[in-house]
Amino acid sequence: MSTHQIQLTINGRPQHATVEGRLTLSDFLRGDAGCTGVHVGCEHGVCGACTVMVDGNAVRSCLMLAVQADGCTVTTVEGLAAEDGTLHPVQQALRDEHGLQCGFCTPGIVMTLASLTAADNKAAPDKVMNALSGHICRCTGYQGIRRAARKLAGGAA
Amino acid sequence: MNAPEMLDTKTQTQAHAQATGYIGKRMARTEDARLLTGRGVYVDDVGLPGALQVAFHRSPIARGRIKSIDLSAARQLPGVYAVLTADDLARFKVDMLSFFLAAPVVPVPVLATDCVRHVGDPVAMVVAQDRYIAEDAAGLIVVDYDEEDPVVTLADAKTGPLVHPDADSNVAAATGNEDPDEDLEAQLANAPHLVTVEFEHQRISQSPMETRGVVSAPQGSGELTIYLSCQGPQLNARWFAQAFGMPQTAIRVISKDVGGSFGLKGQPWREEVAVVLASMLLKRPLKWIEDRLENLTSANQAREQEIKLRVAFDADGKLVASHADYGLNNGAYPQGADSNIAVMMFLWGAHKLPVFDFHARGWFTNTVGLAAYRGPWALESLAREVLLDRAARQIGLDPIEIRRRNLIRREDQPCTTPMGLELTDISPAECLDVLLEKIDVAAFRAEQAEARKQGRYLGLGFATYIEPTAGSTGIGVLMSESAHIRIEPTGKVSAVVSTHSQGHGTQTTMGQVIAERLGVRFEDVAVYEDDSSRGGYGSGAYGSRQAVAGGGACIRAADLLVDKIKRMAAYLLKVEPDAIVLGDSMIRALGDKEQVVSFRDLADIAYGEPERLPEGMDAGLEIQYRYRPPPITMTSAAHACIVEVDADTGFVKIKRWVTSEDCGNMINPAVVEGQIAGGLAQAIGEVLMEEVSFDARGNPTAVTYKDYMLPTIFDVPEFEYHHEASRPSIAEGGFRGVGEGGCIIGPPTLVNAIADALAPFGELKLEFPLTPSRLLAHIEGRREIAERAAPAESAPLPVPESARAASESASTVENLPAPSAPQEPVAASTAVQVDGEWKFVLSTPMGPQAFTGRMSTDGDQLTGVFIMNMDEAHFTGTVSGNQLKWDLKVTKPMKITLKYEAQIDGDKLTGKCKMGIFGSAKLVGERVST
Numbered sequence A: 001m002s003t004h005q006i007q008l009t010i011n012g013r014p015q016h017a018t019v020e021g022r023l024t025l026s027d028f029l030r031g032d033a034g035c036t037g038v039h040v041g042c043e044h045g046v047c048g049a050c051t052v053m054v055d056g057n058a059v060r061s062c063l064m065l066a067v068q069a070d071g072c073t074v075t076t077v078e079g080l081a082a083e084d085g086t087l088h089p090v091q092q093a094l095r096d097e098h099g100l101q102c103g104f105c106t107p108g109i110v111m112t113l114a115s116l117t118a119a120d121n122k123a124a125p126d127k128v129m130n131a132l133s134g135h136i137c138r139c140t141g142y143q144g145i146r147r148a149a150r151k152l153a154g155g156a157a
Numbered sequence B: 001m002n003a004p005e006m007l008d009t010k011t012q013t014q015a016h017a018q019a020t021g022y023i024g025k026r027m028a029r030t031e032d033a034r035l036l037t038g039r040g041v042y043v044d045d046v047g048l049p050g051a052l053q054v055a056f057h058r059s060p061i062a063r064g065r066i067k068s069i070d071l072s073a074a075r076q077l078p079g080v081y082a083v084l085t086a087d088d089l090a091r092f093k094v095d096m097l098s099f100f101l102a103a104p105v106v107p108v109p110v111l112a113t114d115c116v117r118h119v120g121d122p123v124a125m126v127v128a129q130d131r132y133i134a135e136d137a138a139g140l141i142v143v144d145y146d147e148e149d150p151v152v153t154l155a156d157a158k159t160g161p162l163v164h165p166d167a168d169s170n171v172a173a174a175t176g177n178e179d180p181d182e183d184l185e186a187q188l189a190n191a192p193h194l195v196t197v198e199f200e201h202q203r204i205s206q207s208p209m210e211t212r213g214v215v216s217a218p219q220g221s222g223e224l225t226i227y228l229s230c231q232g233p234q235l236n237a238r239w240f241a242q243a244f245g246m247p248q249t250a251i252r253v254i255s256k257d258v259g260g261s262f263g264l265k266g267q268p269w270r271e272e273v274a275v276v277l278a279s280m281l282l283k284r285p286l287k288w289i290e291d292r293l294e295n296l297t298s299a300n301q302a303r304e305q306e307i308k309l310r311v312a313f314d315a316d317g318k319l320v321a322s323h324a325d326y327g328l329n330n331g332a333y334p335q336g337a338d339s340n341i342a343v344m345m346f347l348w349g350a351h352k353l354p355v356f357d358f359h360a361r362g363w364f365t366n367t368v369g370l371a372a373y374r375g376p377w378a379l380e381s382l383a384r385e386v387l388l389d390r391a392a393r394q395i396g397l398d399p400i401e402i403r404r405r406n407l408i409r410r411e412d413q414p415c416t417t418p419m420g421l422e423l424t425d426i427s428p429a430e431c432l433d434v435l436l437e438k439i440d441v442a443a444f445r446a447e448q449a450e451a452r453k454q455g456r457y458l459g460l461g462f463a464t465y466i467e468p469t470a471g472s473t474g475i476g477v478l479m480s481e482s483a484h485i486r487i488e489p490t491g492k493v494s495a496v497v498s499t500h501s502q503g504h505g506t507q508t509t510m511g512q513v514i515a516e517r518l519g520v521r522f523e524d525v526a527v528y529e530d531d532s533s534r535g536g537y538g539s540g541a542y543g544s545r546q547a548v549a550g551g552g553a554c555i556r557a558a559d560l561l562v563d564k565i566k567r568m569a570a571y572l573l574k575v576e577p578d579a580i581v582l583g584d585s586m587i588r589a590l591g592d593k594e595q596v597v598s599f600r601d602l603a604d605i606a607y608g609e610p611e612r613l614p615e616g617m618d619a620g621l622e623i624q625y626r627y628r629p630p631p632i633t634m635t636s637a638a639h640a641c642i643v644e645v646d647a648d649t650g651f652v653k654i655k656r657w658v659t660s661e662d663c664g665n666m667i668n669p670a671v672v673e674g675q676i677a678g679g680l681a682q683a684i685g686e687v688l689m690e691e692v693s694f695d696a697r698g699n700p701t702a703v704t705y706k707d708y709m710l711p712t713i714f715d716v717p718e719f720e721y722h723h724e725a726s727r728p729s730i731a732e733g734g735f736r737g738v739g740e741g742g743c744i745i746g747p748p749t750l751v752n753a754i755a756d757a758l759a760p761f762g763e764l765k766l767e768f769p770l771t772p773s774r775l776l777a778h779i780e781g782r783r784e785i786a787e788r789a790a791p792a793e794s795a796p797l798p799v800p801e802s803a804r805a806a807s808e809s810a811s812t813v814e815n816l817p818a819p820s821a822p823q824e825p826v827a828a829s830t831a832v833q834v835d836g837e838w839k840f841v842l843s844t845p846m847g848p849q850a851f852t853g854r855m856s857t858d859g860d861q862l863t864g865v866f867i868m869n870m871d872e873a874h875f876t877g878t879v880s881g882n883q884l885k886w887d888l889k890v891t892k893p894m895k896i897t898l899k900y901e902a903q904i905d906g907d908k909l910t911g912k913c914k915m916g917i918f919g920s921a922k923l924v925g926e927r928v929s930t
């Protein structure tokens, strides 16, 4: 089994690790880096629960190897809220709109929305909805998720 | 319903705490703060020192004998700690149990022993330092099988070989009447209109986003800590305790955050048990997290059913009589062998139907077993509502009118259904009244007619239903819920409730109830429900019970605590108890000079200076209350949806969905609506896309989320909710359950809308799921019919002749089978010893029931007594040769006369018990002494 030295930034902190070539980024983030907010719902790229931001882009961490994240900046759901606990606008909107029940799909949805609705670069509503169609939520019927997304998206809904 | 109205519904003698208005408020959820920031603790987030990981090796065939297992390569792989098979676990005696904690009707092995009975049957388990290595090793295990032809479908089960060779047949469970009732058949045959629907329903995977998982940590003391993804830690701890023969207090089940369940995780099953046993064997903490492939192939599933429902109507479209024939695929190892009596109970639970009979069977097959799924009996609503729409078209009535003529209204109650269901406050008709205020049906029909002229197919579907929630009768594990509320010595309010959330938000809703009734700020109440070692027994999330049963327990416990606080504060502040008011987390004595004390002040005295308490008052400030709600709390609803079916692609677009329900007083409308929406999304998936499928060899063919399709944000419309039809229930707080309803009423609402849209193409063929390709085949096959038929001007639509003929041809009455020859009694001269002590097992729909009894004879007279749970039931009957007959009247769970017939052969007795509408149950007995 090949092993590799990697160095990356996770939620603002540098991390060095030796990883097997086959270790997925999701398993690395959960196990080695302790980011258990990264949820694994399918391991085959359909459910979106494992979505994190790699260099600012939403990425399915079950479909990426840890070694591929060498040198990257990774943000997980743990890295969004302010130090004092103030929720990120995406988190706040989902809370206000009852956009979650069991919360298992939630971290992935938060990361996709966060990547598309940053204050300086808000995507249009249809682009946001298209991105959300790559996330499966078995609990909510997407009602609150859609309301939150509309609030967060740029332009007219 | 607002809070003050809710308080009016109870006439409790004790004064209530000053309402702070939390009940009924759309409050943000407590849970969300941690779940949105990645700070929840799901089972895979638990890490323990020295923990090892488990992977299973599973059968690749549906049926066969295990000839040999070669574990050597797996054992040699570096990083592997152990590889175990059934032989290694044989030293433990485990009694697998159903959700009702009854013994299964066939033995359920933890790991496969000599044979495998479905693809995915766990054969061996690898314990390794990480999951990657465990899976590598599982792949190195070589099992040699003698493959046999499997029994896959319901049709196979009826004719194929026995799935369990020691069982009498492939019938896992049966209820109802095997022999057709001639009077009923005559009524069906002679009525002005006989309408039949007959269809199969596909198998569904509950598919919680978090799969199953367990971390088992054995301790030197013999205690076990089990972290479990489940529906309620209390029930699961009780299950393990009973299955393992251990004290429940020695087993601590912790279940903090759970990523959905929907019936799947109600009880532990084979894999969870295997992991716990292996951890005890190896004396190491072990973790198993199911992957999605395992979840779609080896986690128990639901809903694979068939039904033939026949209904006779009079000339005015009023119900005359009905019969249902029903089958349910139980798989090889169901979590409880089931013929789903609830389907029959609620099929005509809300309608004025004079006569009903049924025959229902659950069947064993070589497929993964049956578990619960949200509204396990939901097929009743689908069959009935689809049939009512067909009947409306056949009779020439409006679909709303046919419902109005047959639904039981509030003023018709109390009344009793043919199944013995006593109705007091159902309101589907009233929900429908409200619904029709929200939809302009005439305008829709005009739009529909106009659209059809342009080749666009719009449809409007309706359905009504009732849902039994918080059932607290007949099922021992579902009788009551407990709440323990404590003003801690610190002055903080904490509550331990036997509810449990897998997304339900009960930490929030129970907190709302307690805060309001105690007069404290919401944020000052901490609710705990995640650990079986705190608080008392409760089933957790089961049968839409938490608001009613858990909420009721919280109200009663809080009220008792308020009573104590008032008496204590009044005594200390020297005022009358009535002058004490609780609110805003403070205790005030009203009077000339207002006095204010805090909970901390009172707690200091209650715990630290109990001598200052009034005479006879116990120290401390804590209360535990166990609440048993009414036997059943009914929720009612009516839904409508509008669809457009694209005749070129077969694609269904849901344009509008309106709900109107009677859910009683709401604790948190956002949570109520969230439950409805979630159930409806699952209903949409069930009707349009979800299907667990198998090939002829029993191989699952939907094993990823690319083949098992779940609804996305584009498939689920925005729902409109109307709560105006709500009336408080008689349960404490006036709440009604809403957990399962959307998943029950959703399918018929959508199917009826699609059938309405495609009515120009003839009656919709009921093949589920209604995928675009199936709808397209229907449209293409019938296009000429549509082209010949005039565009519809108003509802109901005329059904084309060919379609009508097809639907009527399905209505022929089958020939009645000849009654079987009566059994010859053994000649009376043969001396048969009846008298003595016996032990019996009766196979009831709830699982086998064991009891003892005494019987004695005097000539041909029989007298006897059954003894069960310190309760005696006496009976008298007759003896003829070795044949015995007796009747036993019981009152629980309902008034019914049980008719027993048995024969004795030496020290053995076999027979059956006719349980009225519940059909017959097998009785076996064995003599203990003479």
Ligand code: FES
Binding pocket: A039, A040, A041, A042, A043, A044, A045, A046, A047, A048, A049, A050, A051, A060, A061, A062, A063
């Ligand atoms: S776990 Fe990565 S997409 Fe499902």
Ligand code: FES
Binding pocket: A099, A100, A101, A102, A103, A104, A105, A106, A136, A137, A138, A139, A140, B209, B259, B260, B503
């Ligand atoms: S909240 Fe449970 S899966 Fe989305």
